Amino acid sequence: MRTPFVAGNWKMNKTVEEARLLVFEMARELREIKGVEKVLCPPFTALLAVAALLEGTDIGLGAQNMHWEEKGAFTGETSPLMVAEFCRYVILGHSERRAYFGETDETVNKKVGATRTCGLIPILCVGETLAENEAGRTTEVVSRQVREGLKGLEAGFTSGIVIAYEPVWAIGTGRASSGENANAVVQDVIRKTLTEMYREEVSQAVRVLYGGSVTASDAAEFFSQPDIDGALVGGASLRVDEFVAITRATMK
């Protein structure tokens, strides 16, 4: 029912030339993998070049952030309309943006809301820190991020979005969550919160990804979980063989 989904978050990596080289090699192989939605999220400066290379393929393009206002005096920011010129997806509320750039549930909510009018599909990131995890606050934190991130948004819109569960302690640490543990959070916290906010059909329609040190060797463990529909991949998305193997692993 839910199409598997794999997105590569390149973070602040790759110049235009490097991005071209990576996509040139990766796209050839990714095109052969059917039945899964594949998305690359390069930095803003490489979007145009990557968009050109992906034209005519079934590989989608995503940005890693955007502002919520349509235009105006916001030096250094990029508007939803500008992102939508190139992209179909946008990562919002990534924990690195929450931790280093002052993003809050409130600003993330404004950004998610702003995707409605320009046809972008948000990939809303949620996840607890190590301290929160160790204090037994995972449920409280993740359900709050889902609730606040989607506050005021209607069921019809929410059914089409993507949520990524990325425990902060698993990001870039080489210490991925276990498939079982991640599935439990997705099922008992994320989907449960969606059911409480909307209804069961909405909760079952939303695609939920796992992110945090996903590699080719553990991808299948996540994709075999009933409530996990794919992955948001960081470091491993910068390596052709790894990212291609992870994408292949979605074919359960």
Ligand code: 13P
């Ligand atoms: P890593 O896969 O490098 O742990 O990063 C995960 C992530 O933050 C994806 O958004």
